[in-house]
Amino acid sequence: MSENNFYECKTKSNLVTYMINKIHETEESKWNDFLDMSLFLISIEDFVLEPKLTKLINTFDCQNKLAIYRYKPNFCYQWHIDSIRNCALNLQLIGSDSFCIFGEFFEARKLKNLEKLLYKEQTYYLLNVNKHHSVFNFNNDRYLLSIGFPKPHTFADVKQYLVDNNI
Numbered sequence: 001m002s003e004n005n006f007y008e009c010k011t012k013s014n015l016v017t018y019m020i021n022k023i024h025e026t027e028e029s030k031w032n033d034f035l036d037m038s039l040f041l042i043s044i045e046d047f048v049l050e051p052k053l054t055k056l057i058n059t060f061d062c063q064n065k066l067a068i069y070r071y072k073p074n075f076c077y078q079w080h081i082d083s084i085r086n087c088a089l090n091l092q093l094i095g096s097d098s099f100c101i102f103g104e105f106f107e108a109r110k111l112k113n114l115e116k117l118l119y120k121e122q123t124y125y126l127l128n129v130n131k132h133h134s135v136f137n138f139n140n141d142r143y144l145l146s147i148g149f150p151k152p153h154t155f156a157d158v159k160q161y162l163v164d165n166n167i
C-alpha cells in the first residue's frame with residue numbers, strides 16, 4: 001500500500017443528501033458528455049453546508065473544477081493519468097460496489113503495487129490522479145462528486161492542507 005495513491009479524509013461529508021437531490025433535480029439536457037462519462041458543473045454555493053471545503057476551493061482556485069460525474073453501468077475506465085489535474089477530492093454519492101485501482105506499470109502489461117480504493121460512505125478521498133488508475137463500475141449508474149485541483153497544485157500540497165485543517 002502506498003501513501004501516495006490516495007488519502008482518506010477524517011471528516012465525514014455533510015453533502016451527500018444535498019448532492020443526490022441535485023442529481024434528481026438536474027434535467028438530462030444539463031449533463032455534458034465527457035469521454036465515456038457525463039458530468040454537470042456545480043458552483044461553490046453548493047458547498048455552503050461544508051465551510052471547510054469552501055475555504056479549500058478558494059485557496060486552491062478550484063471554482064471552475066467542481067462537478068458531479070456519472071459513469072455508466074458495467075463500465076471500465078481504462079488505465080490512465082488525468083491530463084488537466086494532478087489530484088482530485090472525490091465523494092462517491094451512488095454506486096457502492098464501484099471502485100478505483102491504482103498501479104505502476106513496469107512493462108507494457110505488467111503492474112506492481114496494485115491498490116484498490118473502495119469508497120466508504122460519506123467519505124472524501126484525495127486521489128493522486130497523476131498516477132495510473134482505472135475505474136470499475138458494476139450494475140448501477142455511479143455518481144461521484146469531484147473537486148479538481150488545477151496544476152501546478154500537487155497531491156502532496158493538497159494532502160498537507162487537508163491534514164493541517166483537520167478535513
Ligand SMILES: [Fe+2]
Pocket residue numbers: 080081082129133
Ligand atoms: Fe482519472
